[in-house]
Amino acid sequence: MEISSPQFKHNIDEALADPNLQRALGNVDVGFVPNRRKAVDALPEFEALREEGVAIKNHVLAHLDLYLEAYEAKVTAAGGKVHYAEDAAAARDIILDICRKAEASTVTKGKSMVSEEIGLNEHLAANGIEPVETDLGEYLIQIRGEHPSHIIAPAIHLNRDEIEADFRRLHTHLPADRSLEEPSAILAEARGILRQRFLDADVGLTGANFLVAETGTSIIVTNEGNGDLTQILPRVHVVIASIEKIVPTLEDVSQILRLLARSATGQQMTVYTTLSTGPRRPGDPDGPEEYHVVLLDNGRSAMLGSEFQDMLRCIRCGACINHCPIYRAIGGHAYGWVYPGPMGSVLTPALAGLEDGRHLPNASTFCGRCEAVCPMKIPLPKMLRHWREREFERHLQPATQRSALKLWAFFARRPLLYQALTRMAAGVLGTLGRGRGRFSRLPLAGGWTRFRDLPAPERGRTFTDQWRAGRRA
């Protein structure tokens, strides 16, 4: 997927000015956030499960090479085939090769963020193979030529009337006077159209929420059933998954399953938790005849042993995204790549490079809500700060910004000088502002005063002065 993260600031302005998007984002406050709260409050063992989940994932990451080998052996024993892909291009080629050998003309797809990451759809289409997104949200954005704006709810940025307009524009074989006022009518129409695509597909591609080393099993959790129809109907089932999805045993996956749906949508379990192992067995009346697993590295191995290793514990629940005030203000597309919100701000520089991704970690107040709700206790604010440090070290910021930071650092390292300067500034501002008590416009502070007033400080008194005088509790 092409990356527009370098244009983050421009994307933000567009997002803030988009009334449709702003209206749609209101749904996050009334949906994901309270639903997660209810589900977590209803499970007394949630905190203990978080600890267990962190321990399991840390253990896997410390032994990832060995667990991958064990996993691969089990997949092979069950009649499946494992392919390793070092990067996105390799993964695309492997999948294209499988599709060509299967003489595929259409490929149905379950929702897979990794398939977005590697730019699979464009690659297949360019080679004469039609990818068909079957997750309802993914279908809605595929017909608009858009990318997902959230890792769990890819079409969260759309309103009902936009969807109706798309369906009328595209599904021209249906009567023009039909009503699509009710969301249920829209769903029924999508169900009917995609049902035939499921039945006709030659290859079905899914992601994996987990890969179980004990049994060589790939697991997907869905609510719609599209991931299941994608993998049981075609002749070939391809799983694309990144290497850190490995979990040792079925017991371990049970532990983490309890965290996943609750953190994502507030459900105890998603409707379908499906464990797939190999192709159909002799005597099976249905199921795919071939089963392939493409294991993607694409930068994860480099995160191991680095200060970003903890990010590999991520189970892609989206809770951090739902609770982030920045995401809530701008939506997912503004981030410019596959992964939005706090997790995307850590992953984009890691996987797509700091040069392209460096703006994202800077759009954070470090409020810490993301870390508080992360089921895997990933220290997201700390990692955002690490990226800012790396950005500075690598001289990626414009020279004026670096100079300004260096100037501030000069004073910050000399507290007495810092306080003398701020006392002087407080004196000047206090005098200038003594009439109204606030500034609605201030030179050099336009970024602040454009949207809010700056209160006039107490004349000549810094915060520490007032603290010492006992004025601030």
Place this chain on the structure above:
Amino acid sequence: MTTPSDARTAVLARIRASIGVTGKEPLRRAAVADRLAGRPRGVIPETARVEGAARLAAFAEKVVTTMASFEAVATAAEVPMAVAAYLAGRNLPAEIRHGADPRLASLPWSGTMLAVSTGRSDGRDPVGVSHAEAGIAETGSVVLVSGPDNPTTLNFLPETHVVVVDAADIVGGLEDAMARIRARFGAGVMPRTVNFVTGPSRSADIEQKLLYGAHGPKRLHVIMVGVGDGGG
């Protein structure tokens, strides 16, 4: 272009370099082997540790909260009439399809007016009937296993899915269900597909409003047979 084994070597080598190991260290290998063989259970919530009659009641209650419907019958012989009544009560077609599972095939279907066919689904069957491997009280899920007995297509293509589960097969929690599957198929061995089904298909992709029957069944009906001892 790298050969497949080159790619494999490269990825594993990069992982090992990042962690700072060769892969041959005996302690690490033992740690992995131990966990895979020992399969330690972690935190088991209280809702997964209910026993006896309370477990069956919890299962019944949970199934209903997932927007599936539930009924209990005393004997397997009552299942066909229960299915017929369920379909008639909702004005649904009186025709069903099930797999080769003897627990379904041996039932007195001829005592009803239902048209019964057997085999996998090709998408034209209005009602699929499956027999579950187990039910899970913690979540209200039913566990379905692929194969000629209960073809997986019956779980997803028909608009209505009826699942029969024995009370004796209602387990406490997720780990218990995993242990059941392991006991049936052997350690490290799985069937092609295991579905944990918790309610009917749904989507909230349109303005976050919950709708049923996205791609899978619009309705799920669970029939629990017998009053088991609830053990295991």
